[in-house]
Amino acid sequence: MPELPEVETTRSGIAPHIQGQRISGVVVRQPRLRWPIPGNLGDLLGGRTVRAVERRAKYLLLRLSNGSLILHLGMSGSLRILPRDTVPGKHDHFDLLFKQCCLRLRDPRRFGAVLWTDQPVEQHPLIAHLGPEPLSEEFNGVYLHRQAQQRRVAIKNLIMDGRVVVGVGNIYANEALFRAGIHPARPAGRISLARCARLAEEIKQVLAAAIIQGGTTLRDFQQEDGKPGYFAQELLVYGKAGSPCPGCGNPLKQQRIGQRSSVYCSRCQR
Template sequence: MPELPEVETTRSGIEPHLLGKTIQGIVIRQPRLRWPIPQSLKQCLPGQQVLAVERRAKYLFLRLTQGTVIIHLGMSGSLRVLPAKSQPGKHDHVDLIFGKQCLRLHDPRRFGALLWTVVDPNKHKLIQHLGPEPLSSKFDGHYLYHLSCNRRIAIKNLIMDSKAVVGVGNIYASESLFRAGIHPARQSNRIALKRYMLLADKIKQVLQEAIIQGGTTLKDFQHEDGSAGYFAQKLQVYGRENAPCLHCEHPIMRRVIGQRSSFYCPNCQH
């Protein structure tokens, strides 16, 4: 379930614990994530220092002296900074050891990934074709409008396509379309520039609010109970099927679009 705000909150939460630290070793209890965790990390990592903790889309980069660890949390992954000797629980697949502390990857559904690259991670196969960051100036209404030209895809599927824009997952796609008053199934090429301007603004707004929210609710990355999951308290339509719309009180509808549940108000969104 981590969406971009959760990943960014994770990044800023673990960063102060890792910067400048030297990796002593790695413990891999379960290498079978989305892709196998490279066993070569056991030789590569020891002695390397963490120079930066970055995020691109929903990927995290641990920039080391010579190479980069790429981590994706999938939909159930989380990272914690814990005492290295603390007892691992079920689904605690990997520990990166930093002296008395460790960075522990927990991922029940194993849709996540932990990879290694010695070249620029932005040139990595999984990264290089990604679209712009939603919070960057490169992403705006004009960009979306030009992208939508001749495309018949439902707008919700377009904004969830990582080649179009990264970091907009199922939850925030529904939320931003509600705030922009756009029906999630509307064809992309049947939306005016002006409405795309609004949509881009709402995407930025919804993500930025959630990041700020996350900064206040998820600031403890050193304890198991530090996580509040995703920021459900801010959601206006997601998961609210049949509940009254917060604007007009019409029941919120749920409909599957592109294999994913979409929540919307049929009265407010067109």
């Protein structure tokens, strides 16, 4: 499922194909995503050139001269670059057509989004109140520790809260907490500065490593060329409940924390 590494992999994959290219058409086959795809996208986008392909949190931003197209992959979405005449599949909901190719959104569970804004994208309601990027210097141990003060919520929920830090979804939250030796259910306010620093560092490390591998493919995720991401083979705990802990050999436990499945070692993580 697309988290930050998968979205960044998608961004870097599609950018060379569409940056500087003119949009010749828009196809909407199924407008009912998380929010309806605007009906006038054809008029807004037709003939415009994609100036830049950027990412903020898990949102992809296609910058045009008259505004920005905001794309979100939800949890089962993927974007591919295809020949223009490729026959669409069942869940291929949206195409942007270019002279040489087609950018196609596939999203079986339809939790994704295709939105438009003609305002500065930083002011969009979905983006304006987001926390810092995890790979930025702004996100560090001191910052995380400060955010955790007086908070009784589980640390795993805190690092998955987009107002605190963006882009950390369930897979990488589990992995980072294991690598940092912190129990996912530990109250956020009861973690020392040193351990917050370790956690912030592990979040950065695991995200950066996953970007290099092209993200994690469990079921749906595909890179822009249709290939899977290869970070799944480097996951230490996610999806491995019952297996021996890579650190101590004890069976990994699974527990729901904040409606999310969490995997951890009760011996290595405190």
